[in-house]
Amino acid sequence: MAVRQRLPDLIRSLKRELNPRPSNRLLPSLRRAFSLYDQINIIDNVPEDQLRFQQYTETGFKVNGVMYEGSLLCVGNLLMSWSPQKFSDITPDSLSIFQTVRPIPEILILGCGRHIQPVDPNLRRFIRSTGMKLEALDSRNASSTYNILNEEGRIVAAALLPYGTTS
Template identity: 75%
Template sequence: MALRQKAVATLPVLLRSLKKDNPKPATQQLPSLRRAFSLYDQINLINNVPDDQLRFQQYDEMGFVVNGVKYEGSLLCVGNLLLSWSPKKFSEITPDSLSVFQILRPIPEILILGCGRHIEPVGSELCSFIRSAGMKLEAVDSRNAASTYNILNEEGRIVAAALLPYGVSS
């Protein structure tokens, strides 16, 4: 018990000596969040897209809004070229409907196929055609296809998208 009392009595003296040896560190302000957000705004790719670059902004059951313009029906996009596309439903997507890729140069590295509301299995004939054209195929629903196209196009990749309106279902 005596040892404990001695330790308790020595504790305040020990703490005072430690405070004298180690002066209180100067406080530093944290960086301003305003500064961090302004830096983010300078590198924000989503809102700083060049005027000549296609960007899907919205979609609905009937079509898409691209660079502020509403388009109804199916669309075919290659790089920054936007075309109306004839297929109205997934079963109408054939090698003939994608024949532009036989003459187009440079060949896109990937074709993003927007199947409408749901992902559809792509037939072997269409897969063979796309592979023979020198492209890879990604078949997803049209909402994700438009988003993926935006990302890859903003990265400067040579990308193509064939999109059915989101309202199309099998």
């Protein structure tokens, strides 16, 4: 008899577990969620000795608080002025430093200026012969990609034309 009385109670409790009553709990506010995200901003915590593109202009780039005019070549955390003034000036000779640099960067990010340009097949073959992969982007996205890969600790190089460069 006692088992028969417990069976309906057991069935009711199982139904409650399967179909719980909707709770009236509020979702966390978006304001709180965004404030937590802002506290976990890892991109601002970059070591001072690491290159970081902060701004681009029609004629140059701002890197670690210093404004540079003209084209730039970055290898790891080394920054140097680069001679090409337009995309058609980029040749295997202008990138010949990569035949001697060690360790070889895993990727060369080529900032083409304002617009992405098709890369000459001879230039592509030269870059592959050094052991690097090539990514051609507009200079704005190229500088951002360089920042991200460099912050990850990857060995990366960037050859960037100013944003005002069109061909």
